[in-house]
Each structure stands twice: as C-alpha cells, then as structure tokens.
Amino acid sequence: METLVGNNCNQARLLLEKGEVVAIPTETVYGLAANGLNELAIHKIFEAKGRPLSNPLILHFSSKQAINPYVLDLPPILEKLADFFWPGPLTLLLNKTSLVPEIVTAGLDRVGIRVPAQPLIRELLEILSFPLAAPSANLYGMVSPTQAVHVLNQLQGKIPYILDGGACENGIESTIVGLDNEQLIVYRLGGISLEQLENVIGYRPPIKNHTENQPLTSGMVKHHYAPNTPFAYLETDFVFEEDKNDGFILLKDNRPEIPYTQKHILTQTGDLKEAAQKLYAAIHFMDQKHYSKLFIERFEEVGLGISMNDRLNRATKKFEKLR
Ligand code: TXA
Numbered sequence: 001m002e003t004l005v006g007n008n009c010n011q012a013r014l015l016l017e018k019g020e021v022v023a024i025p026t027e028t029v030y031g032l033a034a035n036g037l038n039e040l041a042i043h044k045i046f047e048a049k050g051r052p053l054s055n056p057l058i059l060h061f062s063s064k065q066a067i068n069p070y071v072l073d074l075p076p077i078l079e080k081l082a083d084f085f086w087p088g089p090l091t092l093l094l095n096k097t098s099l100v101p102e103i104v105t106a107g108l109d110r111v112g113i114r115v116p117a118q119p120l121i122r123e124l125l126e127i128l129s130f131p132l133a134a135p136s137a138n139l140y141g142m143v144s145p146t147q148a149v150h151v152l153n154q155l156q157g158k159i160p161y162i163l164d165g166g167a168c169e170n171g172i173e174s175t176i177v178g179l180d181n182e183q184l185i186v187y188r189l190g191g192i193s194l195e196q197l198e199n200v201i202g203y204r205p206p207i208k209n210h211t212e213n214q215p216l217t218s219g220m221v222k223h224h225y226a227p228n229t230p231f232a233y234l235e236t237d238f239v240f241e242e243d244k245n246d247g248f249i250l251l252k253d254n255r256p257e258i259p260y261t262q263k264h265i266l267t268q269t270g271d272l273k274e275a276a277q278k279l280y281a282a283i284h285f286m287d288q289k290h291y292s293k294l295f296i297e298r299f300e301e302v303g304l305g306i307s308m309n310d311r312l313n314r315a316t317k318k319f320e321k322l323r
C-alpha cells in the first residue's frame, strides 16, 4: 500500500468513512485513527501497530458536548478538569455507554476520552459524524511520533494517509486521569503536569501508573517508548571518552567536552516545556545515527520534567541488562 502524506482533511474524511486508518496530528503526538464506532476499522489500528488487543484506545471528540451519547456520567471534578484543559492534552476515563464498541476499551467499563486542540484534527473532527479512536502512531513499544516523517518511518506501506499538521506543540502524550472510589487518580503522566492539576483541584492527586503485571495503560508497562539504539541515563559522574561512538541528548549545552557531532541540545535556556516539545524528535533523530549507545540527562523532577522522566525510565529499562 502506498502511504500518502498531505494536509487535506477531506481526503482523510473519505478514507475514515470507508473504514480505513489515517495518521492524524494532535498537540501531543501523532495518532493512528479510525472510525471509533467501526470495529473492523479499529482492528486495522491494532494490526498496523502490532499492538495487543488487550490495550484500550482513546476516543477523540470535537467538543465536551459531543461525548454525551458515549458516557454514562461526567463527575463534577472531572468536568471541572475538562472545562479547564479541553481542548488539550488531558484524557478522562469515564464510564462508557453501549455505543462504545468493546474493542475500544478492551472490555473495560471505562473509556478514555479526549478533546484535542490541534487545529487540523479539530477541523477533521468537526466534519466527521463519529469520534476517532486513536493510539499514538508508532509501532508497539517504540517512541511516539511528533512529526509526520516519524510516522512515515515506522508505518510506511501499512497505512494509506498521514494528515500532516506539522510538529506537535506539546510533544508528550496526554495526561490520563479518572476516579477510583471517588478519588482522582493520575493513570499516566503527560502534557498536563501534576502542578497544573493541583492548581485546579487544590491538592496533588496520587499517581497509579507503575503496576508491572496488570498493565491498565501502556504508560503502565515498564518497557516502552524505546528507541533501537541502547539507551541509558547520563549519570552525573559520567566522564566522556573520545574513542567511543556514543550519542548524547542534553537539556542545555553544558558539556563542552562532547563534540557537536555526538550531541543533540534540546534547549538554549533549559525550559522544560520546550524540552518536552522536542524530546521525542531528538530521540528519533539520534536513533538514526548508528551510535553504539545513546545517553540522555535525567530531567529535574518538576512540571513536565516528571512526565519526561517517566517515559525515559521506561525507554531505558529495556536496555538495563546491557549495562
Ligand atoms: O496524547 C495522547 O493521549 C495520544 C494522542 C494520539 O491522543 N494517544 C495516546 O494513545 O497516547 P496510546 O494508546 O498510545 O496511549 C493511551 C493509553 C494506553 O496506555 C491505554 O492503555 C490507556 O491510555 N487507556 C486507553 N483507554 C483506557 C481505559 N479505558 N482504561 C485504562 N487505560 C486506558
């Protein structure tokens, strides 16, 4: 199958209406979308990604009003968060109605719901008569795409169309929250920081995303978001050795001993929001350079630094045995 790249919403609509999958831009990462009410179409997402059917998908809507037929209720605290952060990088786990196909939720009672902010995907959702089911548009276990070319590199030949909306503004997946015994729980850290949630609800919600055996969300699986090149944290006592062919991803240009051919600098100023926007693109870029090993600095444990470290913990975990 030939994979076309373009910015034509109508072309994307026609394919989606025919039950095809289309890669879509969002403000977080690119998604691999299908008609969220069409089981056969949704199956194609799992096939293209090589993703197990036990891993549920997020449904994307054009507005808060549009979700009504698909959820039983919207508890006040979640509605407050929706009003604050939608459209934007927040996913709510809500009790689903029977209109949501089982394959979307992997048989669970709750469905992940998000109203994205990216202009092109909003335009597309406005002209569709159904929500879009979409996971991140990477092969299962790999780094999420934040540019159309990242999608092309992983899924070329497997999908008919990539709707190109440019580089993703946030660069890290949505934050996933839901209620457990009326208590707000963060199931995946992401584009909305803990501090931002705290500012709205008045306290810092607990995080429940580290269970290894029962992955509820893929953010909960310990090995994930990984490049092909062996990937490790740059420890603070690290000493650069010239004769090794290693690559480095740094928050700031603070290691003059490393030549520019071997390092990728995320920001001039150390701004974590900018770093999040560029992080996955940096990993994709450096992963293609054939270094023997790729090192990355741990981020400060504040704001989006916490979300980024969460991803890096999983991405580096896979290679721990190599060290
Ligand atoms: O920013 C994002 O959330 C992107 C864009 C495309 O919207 N999507 C994304 O989807 O990251 P995905 O499938 O790669 O990650 C969503 C996570 C998965 O780990 C999935 O297990 C979890 O959300 N999830 C989805 N529905 C769920 C549900 N009903 N209950 C628990 N976890 C759920």
Ligand code: MG
Pocket: 135, 136, 144, 218
């Ligand atoms: Mg994903």
